[in-house]
Amino acid sequence: MRIAVWGAGSLGLMWAARLALAGWSPVLITREKQQRDQIREKGITLVTVTGKVHRLSIECRWAEEEMEALDQILLMVKQTALPTAVRQSLRRLHPKGTLWLWQNGMGGEEVLPQSFSQERVIQAVTTEGARKESDTEVVHTGTGRTWVGSLAGTPRSADVDRLLQSGQSLGADLRWDPDIRHRMWEKLLINSVINPLTAILHVTNGELIEKPSFFSLALPIVEEATAVAEAEGYAFDVGSTLQRVTDVCRQTAPNHSSMLQDVRRGRTTEISAINGYIAKKGKVYGIATPVNQWVTELVSAISGRNTGTEESLPCS
Ligand SMILES: NC(=O)C1=CN([C@@H]2O[C@H](COP(=O)(O)OP(=O)(O)OC[C@H]3O[C@@H](n4cnc5c(N)ncnc54)[C@H](OP(=O)(O)O)[C@@H]3O)[C@@H](O)[C@H]2O)C=CC1
Ligand SMILES: CC(C)(CO)C(=O)C(=O)O
Incomplete structure (x- = not known):
């Protein structure tokens, strides 16, 4: 083989x-x-x-x-x-x-x-x-x-x-x-919070949950995303999803998310496949996803802008 x-x-x-x-x-x-x-x-x-x-x-x-x-x-x-x-x-x-x-x-x-x-x-x-x-x-x-x-x-x-x-x-x-598609949605929900917020705020995964003001957009992102997931046939509870996100932030506390690394290196990010995907699917099902749309636009605006140093920043 x-x-x-x-x-x-x-x-x-x-x-x-x-x-x-x-x-x-x-x-x-x-x-x-x-x-x-x-x-x-x-x-x-x-x-x-x-x-x-x-x-x-x-x-x-x-x-x-x-x-x-x-x-x-x-x-x-x-x-x-x-x-x-x-x-x-x-x-x-x-x-x-x-x-x-x-x-x-x-x-x-x-x-x-x-x-x-x-x-x-x-x-x-x-x-x-x-x-x-x-x-x-x-x-x-x-x-x-x-x-x-x-x-x-x-x-x-x-x-x-x-x-x-x-x-x-x-x-x-x-x-x-x-049931790999369920697993893909589960990971998407986690990435939909951690990746854009760490990239916009320039914080590590651990720092994201340290201040309530950093994490304040997590709830509307997850509410919109779980509504879209449900329309796709995958049910997730908002509270347990937020808990899972918090757990991942703790487990990967020192990490710079892959999106933060991309932004810092002036590279195109995977935002379209994460929050952009949620917003796109939201339109298909008639579900409003203003916060996912907003973070997609914001991350797109800030990525490719910094020529940035090629720092070695850990992600997982
Ligand atoms: N790294 C991680 O810990 C994790 C990554 N992922 C996911 O895995 C995927 C890959 O991530 P990662 O390995 O970190 O990304 P990297 O950017 O480190 O690696 C991607 C590689 O693909 C190469 N590449 C791009 N286009 C082509 C092509 N046409 N043919 C051959 N090679 C090509 C790039 O080459 P070049 O450098 O020359 O552009 C680069 O070496 C992403 O979707 C990421 O989100 C998921 C979980 C963890
Ligand atoms: C889970 C997380 C957020 C870990 O950093 C990740 O998958 C990423 O950085 O893309």
């Missing part, structure tokens, strides 16, 4: 290293030739949460390069990079191969061609944290859980099962979830 990790960023470098440690021979795909050359020369280095350092030699290709058909492609690019990465990766995917989407937020499947069967798509939802230190180095910043499931609700194949078992053998908390 030929497995590719598409995108050599934080998650991609970590999972390519993990797959290699588990005895697979993954191929890691980079956006730039320059990173491919670096990885070919130096291999990749993974620093685990306990500080153990693994140096691994990994097959590496550039996204536009010709390559043998791939059976499993783990797409580990940001939502904003999906259109190009999907176009490139589907050209390399074996006709019976499986595509794995790892993005935070929603809407990834909408980027796929309509002719591409949902039965060939696996969605992963992860609370693990990784941080790319350089083109060849990554740090596993926080343990968490990863759920994977079929977007079509079909049972897992033997190949997917083997991959899950490999991850588990390395100590990764990797689980099959037959």
Whole structure:
């Protein structure tokens, strides 16, 4: 089975290293030739949460390069990079191969061609944290859980099962979830509060819950988002959702959310796939989502503005 990790960023470098440690021979795909050359020369280095350092030699290709058909492609690019990465990766995917989407937020499947069967798509939802230190180095910043499931609700194949078992053998908390869409909504609700508010206020996840004034928009964001989730068929209680958000802020207190990092680095954020998605779905169902719409506009306005330093800020 030929497995590719598409995108050599934080998650991609970590999972390519993990797959290699588990005895697979993954191929890691980079956006730039320059990173491919670096990885070919130096291999990749993974620093685990306990500080153990693994140096691994990994097959590496550039996204536009010709390559043998791939059976499993783990797409580990940001939502904003999906259109190009999907176009490139589907050209390399074996006709019976499986595509794995790892993005935070929603809407990834909408980027796929309509002719591409949902039965060939696996969605992963992860609370693990990784941080790319350089083109060849990554740090596993926080343990968490990863759920994977079929977007079509079909049972897992033997190949997917083997991959899950490999991850588990390395100590990764990797689980099959037959209702992955529910899990995606659960994570979306958490990201819909923490990501925009930390990015707008420039605070860590822990600082967000320290002052009531910082957290004051959490309630209207969650009220709107849970109403939209319910219209989509996923029921969440407002109080328990706010409690879950608070728990995640506590568990990841020192973290700078991925959206805050993007804003500080002057990069496009994933806001359209998070609060923007909630606002878009709200329109479809006739549910008012002014606060989600407002934070979407505000984060879009402040992102891409700072040229910012490429600080190494932890996220999970
Ligand atoms: N990091 C984390 O701890 C977590 C991340 N996530 C989610 O996982 C996804 C990936 O995040 P993360 O790894 O942090 O992001 P990064 O920005 O660190 O990595 C994304 C990588 O994708 C590469 N890329 C972009 N376009 C292409 C392309 N067409 N072909 C090949 N590679 C491409 C980028 O290359 P280049 O640098 O050259 O642009 C970059 O190396 C996001 O949706 C994020 O929200 C979810 C939970 C935790
Ligand atoms: C859960 C959270 C908010 C952790 O930082 C995250 O997923 C992110 O930063 O994108």
